[in-house]
Amino acid sequence: MSADTTDDLPVVVIGAGPVGLAAAAHLLERGLEPLVLEAGPTPGAAVRAWGHVRLFSPWEYDVDAAAARLLAAEGWTAPDPDALPTGAELVEGYLAPLAATAALAPRIRTGVRVTAVSRAGVDKTRTVGREGRPYLVRTVVDGRVEDLPARAVVDASGTWGQRNPLGxxxxxxxxxxxxxxxxxxxxxxxxxxxxxxxxxxxxxxxxxxxxxxxxxxxxxxxxxxxxxxxxxxxxxxxxxxxxxxxxxxxxxxxxxxxxxxxxxxxxxxxxxxxxxxxxxxxxxxxxxxxxxxxxxxxxxxxxxxxxxxxxxxGFRPDLAMLREVRLDLDPALEAPVRLAPLIDPNSHSCGTVPPHGHRELAHPDEGLYLVGMKSYGRAPTFLLATGYEQVRSVAAALAGDTAGADQVQLHLPSTGVCSTDxxxxxxxxxxxxxCATPVGFSTGREHGWSAEHDDEVAVAGA
CATH class of the missing domain: 3.50.50.60 (FAD/NAD(P)-binding domain)
Incomplete structure (x- = not known):
């Protein structure tokens, strides 16, 4: 498949969680065609796994703007912005209705596990003729393998299920x-x-x-x-x-x-x-x-x-399915190399992470982005609001609106519980x-047992 045909292909979004569905909503607003692939049986499957848990951030910070516009067009009433939802309430009150909208429902496939991402016709070592080629996304559904072409890939698969070991x-x-x-x-x-x-x-x-x-x-x-x-x-x-x-x-x-x-x-x-x-x-x-x-x-x-x-x-990202694409990852955090210093938990809390977007998330293979929790690698500083701004910027970049993509902004609450002071x-x-005198300044980060990638899903009282 040649490069001039990729515009007819969808942008594959891996994961139908909060950030993946937000990515799809922003892509639609930009006139791009998303195809959302979710390994679980329903959208928001990972959130359902901790449905009994109450978030510590209120609805104000839990709903993406483009997603809210899609929902409002179908008569959705936004929850009380000051209320604290449980995971189950986040799914039932927001993610499930969002996935069921007329715009998104036909563009979401559940029970689809992505096992690999590559460039059509070339492996990772091939440089000449690589640029502009579509992506090939290998999936497994009920044991059946299917390769899907894509113009770009937005990996919002998160880190749930990839627990750090105890040793x-x-x-x-x-x-x-x-x-x-x-x-x-x-x-x-x-x-x-x-x-x-x-x-x-x-x-x-x-x-x-x-x-x-x-x-x-x-x-x-x-x-x-x-x-x-x-x-x-x-x-x-x-x-x-x-x-x-x-x-x-x-x-x-x-x-x-x-x-x-x-x-x-x-x-x-x-x-x-x-x-x-x-x-x-x-x-x-x-x-x-x-x-x-x-x-x-x-x-x-x-x-x-x-x-x-x-x-x-805590968790770590599953990078195995991205082995055949060219990534530029920080050797310590396993986050995009330009993002890593902005989220390093040795110097940043979840509330001091600066706004960032498509430029910090880009990789050598153009049109490939890791977003949401997965973009943070092993850093524990992720918040949903951060992921929503990431995908807004990425969607703008994929649509060719570089100026809009570069105008990244982030509104977060002050975050005393995760502050490095x-x-x-x-x-x-x-x-x-x-009775010993400590040496140096400790940020309190657990080396190996860090604060989990759940800063956004930690709760008021489980």
Missing amino acids: TAGLPAVGEPEAAPWLTGPLPDVLGADRARFAGKHTLVIGMGHSAANTLLALVALRETVPGTEISWAIRGRSPARLYGGGDDDGLPARGLLGSRLEEAVQAGAVTLHREVAVTALTPSAGGRLRVTGTARDGAALALDVDAVAAAT LGAREDAETSAAS
Whole structure:
């Protein structure tokens, strides 16, 4: 297929989550034809997986402008901008109606898994004649392989399902694959569908992001009604101060409340906190339990026998399907190289990330963009509002409106709970606890167990 025929092809959008559907809405407004491919059975499938969780950002920041215009044309009534939706409410009140609009419904295919993206007729090594070729998107539906041509590809597939391992150095702990029956996802429904798994049992929560906080608080609530419910919490860092956050000073009050409630639970003894933990092995133990071994503060041996491990260790992008396209990724964050310094969690919080668009998201293969959570790679600073501005800019660029694409703007709340100025508080807490003088300035980032890619889905009270 020659380059002069690509204008007749759709822009393939991978993923029908909030950012993928927003991308489709913006592409339509620009006169481009989107084709949205969703691996799950319904649009918003990943959000449905944590439907019991309440977001800490209100509806004001959860709805994309172009998507809202599509919905309004069909009589949709916008939710109260100050209300905090659950994941289920986000789907039922916004994503499902958006996917069902007359404009988007025929352009969304569910149950379609993308396994590879390449350029038609050439592999990754071919340079001559590469530019202008359409993309080839390989899909699998019910075991059947189909290759779809595309003029451009917008990968909004996110990172859900790509959990970081529990071991050190970014690698699985010994025995981690075999321990799968004891491991839960980052946001189990502790007080609902998964209650029996935790009631009256010992759960270890590993991680120091908002997913961990939600699970811990749900376990605390369960402990108040079910005797014998035991809660342990392991973090790799020296102090949980970053997660405790800004309290009343947080621009998103629900997020500030999340941190302060968790701090109270630890101080009250409802949660046993283990600091500076390095998990080395997971081994089945007596009574059908799992033994978690490793080291903790000052190298002391750690050995816990638990009934379940809530692995809230964050996510990483699945880049395997993009192996045959030319990407320009930061070697540390696995984010687009021009975006990486703008989102680096060592110097940025989710509220200090500057506006960015198509230029920061571009790769050597033109017309290929990673957007949304996936664009942030391993950085935990993503917010939905950021993703919406990304796809607005990308759609404008694909439509040839470079000036419009370059006019990137971002309106975010102040973000005390994820701000990097909490390092001094962490150092003070660590010094008081260990009688040691900390060296340098700590941002509180967990190296390996970072704050999950769920800054936007962390909640008021799970």
